[in-house]
Amino acid sequence: MSKNESGLAAEPRRGGPLDHIRPEVLGIPESGIVEIFNYGRNRQGLIPLWVGESDQPTPAFISTAATRSFEAGETFYTYQRGIPELRDTIAHYMTGLYGARRALSSERFFVTVGGMHALQIAMRLVGGPGDEFIMPTPAWPNFGGAIVALGGRVVEVPMQLGQAPQPRWTIDADALAGAITSRTRAIVINSPSNPLGWVATLAELQSVLDLARQHGLWIIADEIYGHFVFDMERAPSFHDIMEEDDLILFPQTCSKNWAMTGWRIGWLEAPPALGQIIENLVQYSTSGVPVPTQRAATMAIAHGEGFLAEQVARARANRDVLCNALAATGKVRFARPEGAFYLFCAIEGHPDARKLAFRLVDEAGLGTAPGDGFGAGGDGYLRLCFARSPDQIREVARRLTTWLDQHA
Numbered sequence: 509m510s511k512n513e514s515g516l517a518a519e520p521r522r523g524g525p526l527d528h529i530r531p532e533v534l535g536i537p538e539s540g541i542v543e544i545f546n547y548g549r550n551r552q553g554l555i556p557l558w559v560g561e562s563d564q565p566t567p568a569f570i571s572t573a574a575t576r577s578f579e580a581g582e583t584f585y586t587y588q589r590g591i592p593e594l595r596d597t598i599a600h601y602m603t604g605l606y607g608a609r610r611a612l613s614s615e616r617f618f619v620t621v622g623g624m625h626a627l628q629i630a631m632r633l634v635g636g637p638g639d640e641f642i643m644p645t646p647a648w649p650n651f652g653g654a655i656v657a658l659g660g661r662v663v664e665v666p667m668q669l670g671q672a673p674q675p676r677w678t679i680d681a682d683a684l685a686g687a688i689t690s691r692t693r694a695i696v697i698n699s700p701s702n703p704l705g706w707v708a709t710l711a712e713l714q715s716v717l718d719l720a721r722q723h724g725l726w727i728i729a730d731e732i733y734g735h736f737v738f739d740m741e742r743a744p745s746f747h748d749i750m751e752e753d754d755l756i757l758f759p760q761t762c763s764k765n766w767a768m769t770g771w772r773i774g775w776l777e778a779p780p781a782l783g784q785i786i787e788n789l790v791q792y793s794t795s796g797v798p799v800p801t802q803r804a805a806t807m808a809i810a811h812g813e814g815f816l817a818e819q820v821a822r823a824r825a826n827r828d829v830l831c832n833a834l835a836a837t838g839k840v841r842f843a844r845p846e847g848a849f850y851l852f853c854a855i856e857g858h859p860d861a862r863k864l865a866f867r868l869v870d871e872a873g874l875g876t877a878p879g880d881g882f883g884a885g886g887d888g889y890l891r892l893c894f895a896r897s898p899d900q901i902r903e904v905a906r907r908l909t910t911w912l913d914q915h916a
Contacts, residue, residue: 540881548869573807577800590619606747615780623761626776645883666885677706694726700733703891705845737847766808833905849895
């Protein structure tokens, strides 16, 4: 038996490894998406719609920038906040999108290892164990997972789906206000929304901002699909209505716009006064982002508008094919997506979405994501990612309508 510093016999530790893990880490929920993904992985002929990414690889002009960086020997430690060229490029790009009221300084932008890293830093900045984050749901599961991982508490406020003829998801502002307590630190808003395809109006954003100002709360604004909209030039943004002293953090990523999900590069937009704190959090989590990856991101942001426009046009056409086919059956309930590239839908007579997702793998050769993994309000729904080739989406529509004829 071992002895402690006083020379006395030390009490042996009881239990297995899981008994000595922080409870907040043990409480991180498993992904319902991964469960279906693993079940249907490598099925011959299956069309995967479960993961939120395009089926297109990163364009060569972006990848080449990274190759040149490697060849130039840019393989050393670098700026924790990101190389100046990339931060300047981000500032120019974001000013072009949102700078009608004021130019956005490069001092507001901090390069991260993907949007998830940016989101984790944002949440660490404003909350910790026991703190509450209000989150309209259904929502991307990673929001909740990041909150639970730092010991925080997710307070879900279910969104409402309006009725025909043009159903639309909406935020219940009174319910948001009613969810605020002395432990509330932030409101998490994702627009355009994963999984809903909902795009907040300026009036809806203003109601959230007014609430945050009234109670001194942060807003964590995930607007990564801001350029990925179908019936407008870009989505309304908190940038359109905020003042410089508003407490808003914007996680961002290169993943969706430029088909760079595997590159793991994004950025966090924050008040410049937080610069040294954010730099410290980068230092003690990743020690920065590889320079070749940053060169690729610089090229994507500076010269990728044509590719992005093609992606959006393809997704718009796919949305129309899928929505028109399912609406014609009269058996599927959904709001027509306004942005992002997801359809969130419920099939009449099939309230158990998890069971339905398994059936669609086996009986229709389709991989979907069950809605219950997206929080309160998602029960009975499926999420379908339609960022795929037009031929595949036409085949998805055919398979789904055929299955509905037989089973719904």
